[in-house]
Amino acid sequence: MSRFNNKLAIVTGGNSGIGYATAKELIAEGAKVIITGRRKEAIEKAAEELKAISFVADQGNLENIEALRNEIQSQYGKIDILFINAGITGILGSIENMDSKNFDNVMNINFRGAYFTLSNLIPLLNDGASVVFLSSNVATTYKPNSSVYQASKAALNSIAKTAAAELAPRKIRVNMVSPGPTKTEIMTKAGLDTETLNGINEWLINEIPLKKMGSAEDVAKAVVYLSDNNIASFMTGTEILIDGGMIL
Structure with missing residues (x-):
């Protein structure tokens, strides 16, 4: 029997990258999975490929989050695994030159949206459920030109730990996975061209002790590990770094 048989899992931002x-x-381990995303065509295509259930929702839109809650409550019941994954990097730039619209957009999706998701x-989580936030190793680094993204992930870690304390009486575990440089579409979505991306990737690989980028599958396996009550039942408020030693 697969370890997540008869379990309901929610993955926000599930149409690509780490969410996908x-x-x-999770599906390979027997879970019924609902994936969310902003783009209808992309989320429906991913759901078809995965044999998942799609729900069009923008994590930065509170009405969408409430609609997701109502749909789950009326159609599917209680949640066993919640992976709050959706996020953006936004536009990189110095604090001096930061655009307020970019600030609001990053914080709205990465922090406010995750918080209200x-x-x-919470009322739909089964006692003993698992919640995992996708954070980043940048939550504890302070590199120039990445202040907003770094701050959004640091704030996310703070609420994750508070949630772990609040939900412990119900045996609900709340943890974080914090990848370093990972091969996904997120930097392309930030509007960087191929030449710039290649230059960034080369620089990053040189900064990583293991001299390679991580994969979405590396992170996925950590989320599945944390979601398993048989092997991670004593882990809550924990952050797993998946960065090839970059934080050293």
């Missing part, structure tokens, strides 16, 4: 890879792993779905 995690949904795939959890807030809205």
Whole structure:
């Protein structure tokens, strides 16, 4: 028997990258998985490939989050695994030159949206459920030109730990996975051209002790590990770094 048989999992931002890879792993282990995303065509295509259930929702839109909650409550019941994954890097730039619209957009999706996704779905979590936030190793680094993204992930870690304390009486575990440089589409979505991306990737690989980029599957396996009550039942408020030693 697969370890997540008869379990319901929610993966936000599940149409590509880490979200897609995690949904795939959860389904392979027997879970029924609902994936969300902003783009209808992309999320429906991913759901078809994965044999998942699609729901069009923008994590930065509170009405969408409430609609997701209502749909889960009326159609599917209680949640066993919640992976709050959706996020953006936004536009890189110095604090001096930061655009307020970019600040608001990053914080709205990465922090506010993640916060209220959890807030809205807590009543639907089974006792003993697992919640995992996708954070980043940048939450504890302070590199120039990445202040907003770094701050959004640091804030996310703070609420994850508070949630772990609040939900412990219900045996609900709340943890974080924090990847370093990972081969996904997120930097392309940030509007960087191929030449710039290649230059960034080369620089990053030189900064990583293991001299390679991570994969979406690396992160997905960590999420699945944390979601398994048989092997991670004593882990809550924990951050797993998956960065090839970059934080050293």
